[in-house]
Amino acid sequence: PLTGESDSVANMMLEEDASDIALLLESLPVEQRLSVWSEVPKHKKIDVLVAMRGDPREVLIDATDNDEWLQLFTDMDAEVLLELADSLPDRLVESALSVMNKQQRKYFQDASLFSDNQIGHWLSHEVLVLPISAKVRDALRLIRRNVPDLTDCIFLVNRAGHFTEAVKLTRVFGAPEHLPLVEISEEYIDVVRVEDDSINASRLVQRSGFSALPAVDSNNTLLGRVDMVTASELVNENYERQVMSSAGMDEDEDLFAPVRKSAQSRAVWLGINLLTAFLASWFIGLFEATLQQVVALAVLMPVVASMGGIAGSQTLTLIVRGLALGQVTKGNRNALLQKELRVGGLNGIIWAIVIGIVASFWFTDPLLGVVIALAILCNIIAAALAGVSLPIILDKLKIDPALSGSVILTTVTDIVGFVAFLGLGTLFLL
Amino acid sequence: PLTGESDSVANMMLEEDASDIALLLESLPVEQRLSVWSEVPKHKKIDVLVAMRGDPREVLIDATDNDEWLQLFTDMDAEVLLELADSLPDRLVESALSVMNKQQRKYFQDASLFSDNQIGHWLSHEVLVLPISAKVRDALRLIRRNVPDLTDCIFLVNRAGHFTEAVKLTRVFGAPEHLPLVEISEEYIDVVRVEDDSINASRLVQRSGFSALPAVDSNNTLLGRVDMVTASELVNENYERQVMSSAGMDEDEDLFAPVRKSAQSRAVWLGINLLTAFLASWFIGLFEATLQQVVALAVLMPVVASMGGIAGSQTLTLIVRGLALGQVTKGNRNALLQKELRVGGLNGIIWAIVIGIVASFWFTDPLLGVVIALAILCNIIAAALAGVSLPIILDKLKIDPALSGSVILTTVTDIVGFVAFLGLGTLFLL
CATH class of the missing domain: 1.10.357.20 (SLC41 divalent cation transporters, integral membrane domain)
Structure with missing residues (x-):
């Protein structure tokens, strides 16, 4: 069905985002899927795998050789590896961990302490954090450096690392430089507990009106955050599981499984x-x-x-x-x-x-x-x-x-x- | 089952957010639901109704008298009325429109031109917009005034009102005041077309990594935006429709329908x-x-x-x-x-x-x-x-x-x- 379309496929590979390529791959019989996969630009491959469902991506994972994996594993962060871990053979998870930087490896190990239906398994760690005593000028300095996607708040922590307040970025601009951040913090923000059910926590994030909510452990120590994209993925996946399981199937089922x-x-x-x-x-x-x-x-x-x-x-x-x-x-x-x-x-x-x-x-x-x-x-x-x-x-x-x-x-x-x-x-x- | 709990109910009414109250109301048999409804503080009533499913809220709508409606209708915006319109008798929709300000009424009428499975029906209009020639200092001035929730970008439009670029708020801070905004605009942002299927458009928003995407008509005129919260609500509702319709039921079905x-x-x-x-x-x-x-x-x-x-x-x-x-x-x-x-x-x-x-x-x-x-x-x-x-x-x-x-x-x-x-x-x- 794709004969004569390989020009357009090559073009698509350059322009389209990872989720569109993932969808295309899922809709192809295995042989064609493998041939399109070989045309996916290297720098998009990991994102494409992450965007795919479990079963259809296994075919591609099996077809990727060791040397290519080692290249793909460089700069991989904990979240990506967690997403792929179930589809990867243990030996590849090990080699990914061995080239991962120390901080990310720690995140991976922390997340592995939680089952995948606990939200602690799915935290992201790109968080803007400042001490509770910080002033507006500290916030401005932090923001100018780098703001991760889907960040609308700076989280304030006390000396023990406990989450105390959230300050909206938009309130920081225009505020006097010497003002303590606590004075412009949000009156109310929901907090996610790491041991919470991942779906309940994700629903909380979805309706919170914030781009991400802080995630804390039972001592209230700030461990990371749950953003809207992660929350939506978890909720959507859960609905799909429900629909598929009513027919005794898995949500990862491949349209073109062998x-x-x-x-x-x-x-x-x-x-x-x-x-x-x-x-x-x-x-x-x-x-x-x-x-x-x-x-x-x-x-x-x-x-x-x-x-x-x-x-x-x-x-x-x-x-x-x-x-x-x-x-x-x-x-x-x-x-x-x-x-x-x-x-x-x-x-x-x-x-x-x-x-x-x-x-x-x-x-x-x-x-x-x-x-x-x-x-x-x-x-x-x-x-x-x-x-x-x-x-x-x-x-x-x-x-x-x-x-x-x-x-x-x-x-x-x-x-x-x-x-x-x-x-x-x-x-x-x- | 709620006997002796009325203290805690009264407390909950003050503290909990609208969606928790909505869930409580949905889980109550009709008589108890009405008695708890009477304890919901006036300023939360509209939000609670919006958070409820169609059928269970109709009981409450029927039990609310005309005078109370007129109070609730003050300052109602188009999005809220669109959300409630299916559950409200026509005469109440009319009276809500009659006290609505002109701009919101226009939004309501525009949205009514689209069926509820087109994304044009569900736009929000709280958008930060500047002309394409605007500079960083214009953006700063705009941001200091007021930034709606879930806003991470300013949208730039040309003289004809066509959407051209999006500029992340976080890139504005720290940029020199005289810099034209186009020079720090995003390389790539997806755009939603108002006539698009509401679910496909919402899925695009969910995975975009932005808090909201711009919505345009076929001429590329900027008409509003679709934010993450709206997108998640539409997607979740669609999944529920799918699950319920497989048993021949409506997703609005009330647990305690008569x-x-x-x-x-x-x-x-x-x-x-x-x-x-x-x-x-x-x-x-x-x-x-x-x-x-x-x-x-x-x-x-x-x-x-x-x-x-x-x-x-x-x-x-x-x-x-x-x-x-x-x-x-x-x-x-x-x-x-x-x-x-x-x-x-x-x-x-x-x-x-x-x-x-x-x-x-x-x-x-x-x-x-x-x-x-x-x-x-x-x-x-x-x-x-x-x-x-x-x-x-x-x-x-x-x-x-x-x-x-x-x-x-x-x-x-x-x-x-x-x-x-x-x-x-x-x-x-x-």
């Missing part, structure tokens, strides 16, 4: 699902005798199961989001359960009547209509119950409800649906 | 799903005679359908994300289809064998094993085909594949699965 690798990573999810499907089948098998006599039950089974599944997944989705945002708490979960049961009851009654009538006419059997109506009502209410309680229970067990919630939920609604429908069928129709 | 309203909004999705379930049942009904004779087919039906559904949803999720990110294009979709068919073929063969063996032993019927194995293979391959082509077709038809993709996909895999399984069963087992 067939075998891709098949393997998806096989696990298919296997789990197969177990739940066999479980549902086993329950159906209990009613073989009934099915043989009333074949209409076999025809209508999917209706009962799927209405429960849909109703349940609506409740589940609402609760999973509520848990992630902190809307669902101990204080309101009983009220929520009641409300969802009422919604389920109302929709259950309405759809039970509709489906009951359709089934009665379809198979000219009013009793079959009654059986399916009762089964639908029963399954939609069970779905509401499971939709509220499952994610809350999974969350308590520290299992991500976005990943496993929907499999377990549909297992519940399938089984409840089949047993209710076939059980009632056995009672009323034989 | 039962009737909630039941109604979900009923539509249940109804659509019911139609597809009946369609699947109708196909099963074609094989009533077969089912009556080989009841094992009825028992195993869910296995065939669900394996296809899961495999298809994996492909679908990957492609929907790829489309949203721009990874999936005309150039690579054939290659993608081939790859997904290969992955489907491989997993199809593996799981066909596993399921075939299990079914053979379970029902002590090797031929049944062959039938289900072929049906599984067939359905997983169909799932891969549908998983790639469906979202691409829906996207072309301007239908959101995140919303409708999974319903259509499971309809396809259900029908293919049932017809293949029961059809092969009719051929081989009767």
Whole structure:
């Protein structure tokens, strides 16, 4: 598909920024990806790798030889290596560390003390810092030297290195040179704690109205900052994880992963699902005798199961989001359960009547209509119950409800649906 | 649940920021929400409403009387009204506009010319602007007056008002007073076009490394800017829409919506799903005679359908994300289809064998094993085909594949699965 476009590719390599090149590479089948990769200018390669997702960049990392790595590793800072570390073989991480300057190596090691879902793992260290006693003229001198991107504040620390105040750069200009900075510091600025959950901390940064927030440890020692770009990347990645994990996939999944690798990573999810499907089948098998006599039950089974599944997944989705945002708490979960049961009851009654009538006419059997109506009502209410309680229970067990919630939920609604429908069928129709 | 906590609530109202109060309100059942709302200090009320999701805030809007609105409307700016407009009755929007100052009213009207998925709808207008001929001393004078939040650049415009350059504030300080600003302007800054898709534009802002990007019309006239906070809100909201719409829900859904309203909004999705379930049942009904004779087919039906559904949803999720990110294009979709068919073929063969063996032993019927194995293979391959082509077709038809993709996909895999399984069963087992 790219034949004859190599001129434009070469041009693009020179002009486009790293994230556009990263996107292009991700969208290419492996062979073409490698040939475009070889045209990426050396000085952009590291930025491009950082901008790519985990799996698609591994192909490129494997194709880069040792000598090239050593060149790429010069002047690498801790943040970049942290970003790439998961995709790099350990031996390359080691050699990157060995050529890294001492300060950056220290940052890397500090960050490695935190898991990647703690914000301490993702700090940046380009921070403007002054002692609490500093004056406007000290600030001006500091600013004239060098201001890192996305910096709108100078952080003031006391002698122990504890964060105390933040001063906006824009308030420094125009202020008298002798004025102590504390007198023009911000009344209020949020602070991120290094052990905090990375997503909660990032959301705080996103809505703070500052370009970056100071990050401190439990003693309030200033360790670095979290800027808007990092915060947005972490939040976006988390959303992608949520979307992908609902289908049992990884957010790093490569569009053009090798067939075998891709098949393997998806096989696990298919296997789990197969177990739940066999479980549902086993329950159906209990009613073989009934099915043989009333074949209409076999025809209508999917209706009962799927209405429960849909109703349940609506409740589940609402609760999973509520848990992630902190809307669902101990204080309101009983009220929520009641409300969802009422919604389920109302929709259950309405759809039970509709489906009951359709089934009665379809198979000219009013009793079959009654059986399916009762089964639908029963399954939609069970779905509401499971939709509220499952994610809350999974969350308590520290299992991500976005990943496993929907499999377990549909297992519940399938089984409840089949047993209710076939059980009632056995009672009323034989 | 909040009994005895009203002291702490009152305290929280004074200390917490608007988004924390918004979250608290969203997590409360309606009655308690209204009572806490009455304790929110007047000067925070508008910010709290803006921070809330659409549905939960409507309850509060309905409970606020006309006189209070008139007070709240004073000094309201265009951005805030745009944010609230969808939740406010038309008559209140009118009265807000009538007390708004002329400039803000103009901004509101300009923004209303764009749909809410165009970035032109979401501009902010607090921009530092100078003519292209301005010198450092002009910039200093401007900065000393007032710098809006999240401003790191002054935008330079020519006489026609066209955007030409951006100058970082931090480069202004320390520069000689007589220096023309163009000499210290940024080499490269991305520009947002007002008619652009709001999500693509916001992603550009998020990764730009600037606190805000200039927004221009097709003539390059500077109309405003898009800052990091707005960009993050739009991107986050879009992800939430994606997650919620996969269950047929709105991202504005209120945890504690009135039962009737909630039941109604979900009923539509249940109804659509019911139609597809009946369609699947109708196909099963074609094989009533077969089912009556080989009841094992009825028992195993869910296995065939669900394996296809899961495999298809994996492909679908990957492609929907790829489309949203721009990874999936005309150039690579054939290659993608081939790859997904290969992955489907491989997993199809593996799981066909596993399921075939299990079914053979379970029902002590090797031929049944062959039938289900072929049906599984067939359905997983169909799932891969549908998983790639469906979202691409829906996207072309301007239908959101995140919303409708999974319903259509499971309809396809259900029908293919049932017809293949029961059809092969009719051929081989009767």
